[in-house]
Amino acid sequence: MPLPKSEVVVRTAGAAGDGIAATGETFAKVCSRSGLHVFAYNSYQSVIRGGFVWLQVRAGRTKVQSHGAGTDFLIALNSRELERHANDVVKGGGILYNKDKVKPKPGLIRDDITQYALPVLDITAKHGKNPILQNTVALGALVKILKIDFSVLSGVLSDTFGSRKKAALEANLAVSQAGYEYAETFETVDFALDLDYNTRRPVMTGNQALALGAVAAGCKFYAAYPMTPASSILHWLAATSTRTGILVKQAEDEIAVLNMAIGAAFAGVRSMVGTSGGGFSLMSEAIGLAGQTETPVVIISSQRGGPSTGLPTKTEQADLFQALGASQGDYPKIVLAPSTVDDCFSSIVEAFNLAEKFQVPVIVLSDLYLSEHMESLDGIDLDFSIERGEFAKPDVGSIDSKNGFKRYAFTESGVSPRSFPGRAGTVFQASSDEHDDAANIISDVFTDEEMRTRMFQKRMRKMERILPELAPPRLEGKNAADLTLIGWGSTYGMIREAVSTLGEEGMTLNHLHIKYMLPFHAKQVKEILESCRNTLTVESNYTGQLSRLIRMETGFDIKHQLLKYDGEPFYPGQIITKVREVNN
Amino acid sequence: MEIALYKVEAKATWCPGCGDFAVLRALQIALASLELNPKDVVIVSGIGCSSNLPGFLNSYGFHGLHGRAVPVASGIKLANHDLNVIIAGGDGDGYGIGLGHFIHAMRRNLDITYVVMNNQVYGLTTGQAAPTSEKGMLTKSTPQGVLEGPVNPIALALVSGATFVARGFSGDADHLAKLTEDGIKHKGFSLIDIMSPCVTYNRQNTYQWFRERVYRLEEDNHDVLNMDQALKRSREWEDRIPLGIFYKDTKPTYESGEQVLKDMPLVHQPIDRTVELVKELIQDFT
Numbered sequence: 001m002p003l004p005k006s007e008v009v010v011r012t013a014g015a016a017g018d019g020i021a022a023t024g025e026t027f028a029k030v031c032s033r034s035g036l037h038v039f040a041y042n043s044y045q046s047v048i049r050g051g052f053v054w055l056q057v058r059a060g061r062t063k064v065q066s067h068g069a070g071t072d073f074l075i076a077l078n079s080r081e082l083e084r085h086a087n088d089v090v091k092g093g094g095i096l097y098n099k100d101k102v103k104p105k106p107g108l109i110r111d112d113i114t115q116y117a118l119p120v121l122d123i124t125a126k127h128g129k130n131p132i133l134q135n136t137v138a139l140g141a142l143v144k145i146l147k148i149d150f151s152v153l154s155g156v157l158s159d160t161f162g163s164r165k166k167a168a169l170e171a172n173l174a175v176s177q178a179g180y181e182y183a184e185t186f187e188t189v190d191f192a193l194d195l196d197y198n199t200r201r202p203v204m205t206g207n208q209a210l211a212l213g214a215v216a217a218g219c220k221f222y223a224a225y226p227m228t229p230a231s232s233i234l235h236w237l238a239a240t241s242t243r244t245g246i247l248v249k250q251a252e253d254e255i256a257v258l259n260m261a262i263g264a265a266f267a268g269v270r271s272m273v274g275t276s277g278g279g280f281s282l283m284s285e286a287i288g289l290a291g292q293t294e295t296p297v298v299i300i301s302s303q304r305g306g307p308s309t310g311l312p313t314k315t316e317q318a319d320l321f322q323a324l325g326a327s328q329g330d331y332p333k334i335v336l337a338p339s340t341v342d343d344c345f346s347s348i349v350e351a352f353n354l355a356e357k358f359q360v361p362v363i364v365l366s367d368l369y370l371s372e373h374m375e376s377l378d379g380i381d382l383d384f385s386i387e388r389g390e391f392a393k394p395d396v397g398s399i400d401s402k403n404g405f406k407r408y409a410f411t412e413s414g415v416s417p418r419s420f421p422g423r424a425g426t427v428f429q430a431s432s433d434e435h436d437d438a439a440n441i442i443s444d445v446f447t448d449e450e451m452r453t454r455m456f457q458k459r460m461r462k463m464e465r466i467l468p469e470l471a472p473p474r475l476e477g478k479n480a481a482d483l484t485l486i487g488w489g490s491t492y493g494m495i496r497e498a499v500s501t502l503g504e505e506g507m508t509l510n511h512l513h514i515k516y517m518l519p520f521h522a523k524q525v526k527e528i529l530e531s532c533r534n535t536l537t538v539e540s541n542y543t544g545q546l547s548r549l550i551r552m553e554t555g556f557d558i559k560h561q562l563l564k565y566d567g568e569p570f571y572p573g574q575i576i577t578k579v580r581e582v583n584n
Numbered sequence: 585m586e587i588a589l590y591k592v593e594a595k596a597t598w599c600p601g602c603g604d605f606a607v608l609r610a611l612q613i614a615l616a617s618l619e620l621n622p623k624d625v626v627i628v629s630g631i632g633c634s635s636n637l638p639g640f641l642n643s644y645g646f647h648g649l650h651g652r653a654v655p656v657a658s659g660i661k662l663a664n665h666d667l668n669v670i671i672a673g674g675d676g677d678g679y680g681i682g683l684g685h686f687i688h689a690m691r692r693n694l695d696i697t698y699v700v701m702n703n704q705v706y707g708l709t710t711g712q713a714a715p716t717s718e719k720g721m722l723t724k725s726t727p728q729g730v731l732e733g734p735v736n737p738i739a740l741a742l743v744s745g746a747t748f749v750a751r752g753f754s755g756d757a758d759h760l761a762k763l764t765e766d767g768i769k770h771k772g773f774s775l776i777d778i779m780s781p782c783v784t785y786n787r788q789n790t791y792q793w794f795r796e797r798v799y800r801l802e803e804d805n806h807d808v809l810n811m812d813q814a815l816k817r818s819r820e821w822e823d824r825i826p827l828g829i830f831y832k833d834t835k836p837t838y839e840s841g842e843q844v845l846k847d848m849p850l851v852h853q854p855i856d857r858t859v860e861l862v863k864e865l866i867q868d869f870t
Binding site: 029032033200201202203204208212215216217218220221223240241242243244245246247249251252253255256257259260261262263264265266267268269270271285286289293380382386420421422423424425426427428429430431432433440441444 | 594597622623624625626628631636638639642643644645646647648649652654655656657658659660661662663664666667684685688842843844845850851853855856858859861862863864865866869870
């Protein structure tokens with residue numbers, strides 16, 4: 001039954017504790033080392049054991065931009081999951097399961113699906129009782145079915161376990177090879193995947209790319225409190241700390257997290273924090289403090305399903321207005337939202353440069369889908385520079401006296417050259433209270449209205465300088481289209497896929513993806529939207545936050561909205577259905 | 585060094601007679617005596633009458649949010665552990681809204697000195713109950729008297745792992761200056777809780793009230809290395825109030841255990857070779 005396909009979708013389903021994430025990562029790397037593009041998404045819950053967990057890897061010869069829909073191969077780790085997922089397997093696909101443990105009910109697996117029943121007990125008996133070895137058996141078999149060379153799988157396993165976990169490596173190599181050999185007896189399906197063992201793309205999650213971006217940017221201090229879906233930034237930075245020289249501090253709460261980072265930034269190092277909406281709420285007051293004291297700091301907020309504790313392990317894009325409105329008062333700040341894994345990397349480098357050049361807090365909005373999905377990268381942009389902004393040239397000959405140095409000097413750009421403790425000739429006091437150019441507080445005893453006004457204008461002038469530094473939004477695709485799809489953040493790939501699929505059917509669509517939320521390219525966005533025939537926003541939230549922001553900034557009313565807030569990411573199919581409906 | 589070096593033109597804005605003047609003076613004397621250059625000293629504060637102190641002293645300063653001086657100071661120390669970091673603030677700031685940070689900072693044991701001007705009332709907001717106000721005290725927010733018992737900062741510090749725990753009194757200036765100097769010199773987290781009377785809103789715990797009760801631990805056969813004795817003394821209040829060092833310990837500081845700080849402070853570490861580092865780390869992902 002030949003299936004000439006240029007891509008393959010593999011889903012592994014089981015419960016928390018089954019080692020699904022590790023299996024998925026191994027398979028993703030195997031695909032990548034075979035020259036395929038990879039995209040993987042892990043659907044899980046807030047439990048350590050049990051629950052319904054599935055991870056889907058999609059690999060293809062050309063760039064894949066979502067985890068896809070129809071499953072070609074299912075690895076079912078228990079009977080319950082087999083029942084839940086069997087029907088998602090496409091015609092001509094296959095299901096792999098442990099025949100000692102999983103007994104498919106008659107008729108559950110359709111006749112057009114190949115069954116691969118693996119005698120896991122026989123295969124693993126010699127190698128200990130670790131139940132997770134059943135995943136490795138299945139992986140070995142799957143690699144054989146897909147006609148990938150076994151040496152690719154053994155190579156990934158060797159690199160994963162390394163020389164430190166020798167026994168585990170040996171067991172995994174042996175059972176994967178046994179699974180591979182057992183599969184030789186299987187009827188194969190023909191996936192026309194042109195493999196190329198010489199191309200190896202790095203495979204990483206959005207969070208890993210954000211963390212790697214911090215390394216690139218010369219970040220020296222990262223503080224966080226554990227919170228899904230930002231925790232893996234903390235984990236990766238902590239694990240690599242001695243290699244990167246980044247000091248990683250888990251603090252008692254998110255209030256401490258951001259105040260610590262502001263302290264470290266005030267003392268002269270590049271500082272970053274990471275959290276999700278709940279932790280971001282606790283940080284709010286300190287974000288204003290960074291704005292008022294003109295302390296550069298980068299804040300990652302990876303959104304999850306809200307409100308309150310909401311859906312801790314599910315995706316959503318409902319914290320845009322939280323980021324825009326964080327903290328009391330008006331103050332300069334930047335809010336930007338990367339859309340792909342490689343964009344995560346570049347966005348952190350950019351965020352640090354903007355933060356330091358303009359001495360403002362920069363909020364980087366991710367979401368669970370972007371933060372946690374794995375993607376192969378065509379190449380990370382390493383052509384960047386570190387721009388630390390203007391430093392004061394201290395008069396080192398003078399005796400240090402406070403208020404001699406004008407830390408908040410009035411300048412045309414609004415940016416005052418900064419300094420930090422330990423430097424001679426620039427002693428000053430940063431203050432949460434309103435202050436004058438020499439950092440004297442003007443809020444107590446006597447409120448100097450004129451100074452307050454001038455200082456306010458100085459700070460806010462920075463916003464006018466920031467906007468021209470940000471790349472203006474542009475339409476992707478043909479200029480004259482029947483419909484323009486508009487999105488932000490992680491929906492980028494799904495929108496691209498929907499546009500391209502429908503394009504092949506003859507529809508003319510284009511795509512506007514907005515990255516910079518504050519300051520906002522109001523003029524450019526308005527011009528683009530006014531040139532569009534019809535408009536549709538695609539967002540993972542209830543109230544259409546991007547549509548509302550666009551209306552607020554430009555006065556333009558987006559005509560149609562596709563909103564999803566069930567916790568799962570969009571599938572290109574859902575976007576396609578909506579587009580057909582709108583275009584009718 | 586001259587005390588004048590640590591003075592600024594700005595006049596302290598506290599009420600005449602406020603205990604905080606003595607604390608400011610004690611800090612200036614201690615810094616001069618330790619010959620610390622103002623450029624290497626950072627005073628961090630939150631919000632409250634006493635938190636205005638950094639503005640009245642010549643050194644780097646960070647006057648942050650209410651209750652959040654401790655984490656800001658921790659971040660500064662982690663970024664540059666060559667700096668002398670001192671936190672100055674009030675009891676509401678440190679033992680009320682900022683209590684969580686206070687406890688975690690002590691178990692963390694960074695080399696920071698925390699000077700708390702404890703007046704047992706909220707002054708800047710015009711006289712509400714503080715977490716240190718005595719039970720039954722009449723304040724604007726408790727016209728029928730405070731119903732909660734007060735926080736015992738000394739006992740809390742002892743059980744939370746602070747490695748230098750002391751109490752001072754604004755009415756005993758020389759003793760306070762010496763305590764402050766000892767606290768700054770101590771390697772580790774030092775708490776100096778200073779009874780610093782509010783002459784405007786606390787008519788109960790006045791200079792006179794304290795003078796009738798205070799005594800010096802060092803003159804009363806107290807062993808500063810003995811935790812049990814320190815805990816016992818920390819519970820004395822009604823009739824006799826101990827001043828001086830309750831407890832001292834020589835545990836390693838947080839910064840001495842942090843691998844990343846082994847060679848030099850974070851702020852001096854170069855960041856010009858990050859592309860090579862990223863290229864190396866990317867190998868882990870392929």
